[in-house]
Amino acid sequence: MKGIRRVGPPLLLLAPSIILMAVFVYGLIAANFATSITDNHTAAQATGQKPSVVVWFDNYVELLKTDDFQHSLWNLILFTVVFLAGAMIMGFIWAWILERPSKGEGIFRSIYLFPMAVSFVASGVVWRWLLNSNVDDKASGLNRLFQIVGLDWLQNPWWNHITFGIAAIAIPAIWQLSGYVMALFLAGFRGIPDELREAARMDGATEWQLYRHVLFPQLAPIALSALVIIGHMSLKSFDLIMSISTAANYQTKVPAIDMFLLKNSWDYANSAAVGTVLLVIVAVIIIPYLWWTNRKEDSR
């Protein structure tokens, strides 16, 4: 009796969310996977006019063998690394700048947070200009700005580069989300009791030692949180690339774009397979993280 009284009400309150998740997340993941193991590659099959058979993992094998998809995966990794590093570093620096109370802090903070308010569609409008790859005479965008301020040597083709072009797309992403990282770190900094800092200083620690041994460890969980949230955003990137570079460009292909194009070509099975691959990549990182935070909390 007591067991049900204990478990009943919580489960009831949670029920709507559990049901919604079961259907909209797990049910759909299963449905997607089911599509990915068939040979549903044409319009006729997609609408049931022609039958499709289960081919198990053939689609995946084919996909992973093609060097176009490998190129997409490479782009994804590169993009994620640059994006994460850039956002974490910038966000941390800004939080570090602002963590000491100072005049005008509110203004600075609002300015740094502002890009978060902008949608990728909106920022794509201007970043497309800024990242224009023309140099020297025909330069516009950032290349032109570099010329104006005398930093000519900084000019480069941005996203038009075959191997590293995708890193240029990370720049607008960093611009937009460093503010969020900053907010996280700022909260983290503020959350460290001053007594800790006092104590460290009393013990004769220098600024650097203070940071290294007191502040950074306190900030580690926040950094991890930020990494996870930003990281998974980068895996989903689609709007940004679409608005700056368009879907067809080889330089900036990522799996999310491949999914979109395959679906356009009525190749639902391969589109679903790419989706599942993305999901697996996400899962590989997130599941250990979730398990680790669970363990950490249980041991509290």
Add this chain to the structure above:
Amino acid sequence: MSTTALITTEGAVPAPAPVGNGRAGRVTWRTIRYALAIIGVIVVLIPVYVLLITSFKAPGDASPTRAWALPENWTLDNWKGAWSALWPSMLRSFEIVIPSAIISSVLGSLNGFVLSRWSFRGANIVFACILFGMFIPYQAVMIPLSQLVTNMHIPNGVPSLILLHVVFGIPITTLIMRNYYVTVPHELVEAARVDGAGMLRTYWSVILPISIPSFVVVLIWQFTNAWNDFLFAVFFSSSANGPVTLALNNLANGSVLQDYGVSMAGALLASFPPLLVYIILGKYFVGGLMSGSVKG
């Protein structure tokens, strides 16, 4: 963390004087900070500068080659054009965003409360399962999702977008609220329980009143996310019944002959509501985060 810390916003305690570094050291650090802050502001505002000045330029003037020059003639036409093109969809965006932000925040709050206070076997598993929903790439489920929404007979446009933003907002709101409630002192909840309050009563009279800071965080986050969403908008609505992101995309990329001035004015216009939210509520955002909402 005591509840008093929850309402703190800006740091009110002055930093203690550093020992052993001397005045010179302090001034240097301060100068460095200020210099970096200014550089940061410049870097962040470069795109905004281009957006702004282009939005005031006449069609011939507003071209990539003249990106950095000030307008030859300042004109408001672009803003007028952008407004008339975007205001119906902005209205719809509000219709989508406000209900979905509120509903998903409330659901997240309930979930967070239950998962942080009521430990039952498997609570952690349930939490992890809910949380995982936030990480899935939406493209991975887009095809079966559109089938599902149709089968549920939910009309395209505002209704289906509200549903989707609520459903897919539950994980992140649950995360933020749960992490927040974990910091609520046991005594508060115990006191209510001793008084004979059941779960709902405890939530209503004890938890809800002190949830404001984290509610602000989730509301801001959900508002921005839903407002800026494009993927769901493309699949589940059209220019006639969709949000402002879709209309902006039409404005910016739809023309046969590009009108950059209007596009940029439109981009700024579409960003105003979330921007206002961040300016007005920004400090609560940080404060809310600070009160333990998003610790690892």
Add this chain to the structure above:
Amino acid sequence: MKKNRILTIGAGAAVLALGLAGCGGDSGSGGGTGTEGGDASEVEVFTWWAAGSEKAGLDALVSVFGEQHPDTEFVNGAVAGGAGSAAKDLLQSRLQQGDPPDTFQAHAGAEIQDYIDAAQVEDVSDLYDEFGLNDAFPADLVDRLTVDGAIYSVPANIHRANVVWGNTKVIEEAGVDPNATYETIDDWIADLEKIDASGATALSVGQAWTQVNLLETVLLAELGAEGYEGLWSGDTDWASADVTAALEDFETLIGFTNDDRDGLDWPDATQLVIDGDAAYNVMGDWAEAAFAEAGAEAPADYVYFPVPGTDGVFDFLADSFTLPVGAPHPGGAKAWLETVSSAEGQAAFNKAKGSIPARTDADTSDFGAYQQTAIESFGQDTIVSSLAHGAAVPVAVLNDITDATSKFTSGASDLAGFQDALVAANAK
């Protein structure tokens, strides 16, 4: 108490929002009264003509529609973005979900094949009989639109894809005669080299699909009309030496183009010519509208001619309308198709849009100079199907070709790899 108010406001807002949404228009999914021939109360027309000359054309069509069918309400379902990519995406979703518009725009030809395979469009050959279209449209065109004895679309216009546009001044300044005629692509390449040597951009091009547009004209020039058509029917081998020669020409041409091509859509690339930043641009004749808008005059400011080596061949594409299976208002759809295929409708539409009517009997006396030459050409040239615009191959094959082209022009594959990719794409 405060929390009460918050919750009440929240609930109220939610109810209000859902209520408003419910009252708002939905996408035509209400069933009307089943009159003979289907509900004709309204027609939701799904296109990607949301701006510019395309919108002007649509508007002209709508006013003719209002005269011819005053009882049927026109509902504009236009979705903008990227030459229809956003629209096609949404359309695919809606058709899959069984929520079709009353009629939708599609490029006539192989692009419709997927819809046919998916049983999503109706056979409209009886409409052709009813409206007398078999006589009004050129026989060649009707042939191309016929799939296994059935016709699935009604063309509203004809565009030509193999046109070169040039800026008179830029060409002259490089020491080339803007009115020169070229027999083959190689002749033209010789002059392009001169322009390139003078420091100007000899040829402008934009992102992937415009490059495919260029590619198809080069293939056409090198292989001739029959060889080109053979590429799609399987008679011409993609791995043959002729194709290699064409690809080499393509490579040379791309070498003359602007570096930032992958970031430009076709208007930007054409604008380079209009502004005098490039000498030539290969684009379909919708580019004419861009020149007109800029107030340019031929031949003083700009020149146009068929892509060298393709004179006498009309590389066609046609915007057409379909009748989806399960359209909510079939009567309205048929009314729309009637207007679209009528002489008045086509005259009004094409005059505004800059293309030419599919009908041979529309009144085109007040059409512009370019359009008059196009009408003449269409009447006497050999007609072939455009690759880049959905007439020659289905979407999946076109996407593969586009990918291969982008990979090649961005430098990630060499000529042999490009040719192999093209072979693979067409082997589907």
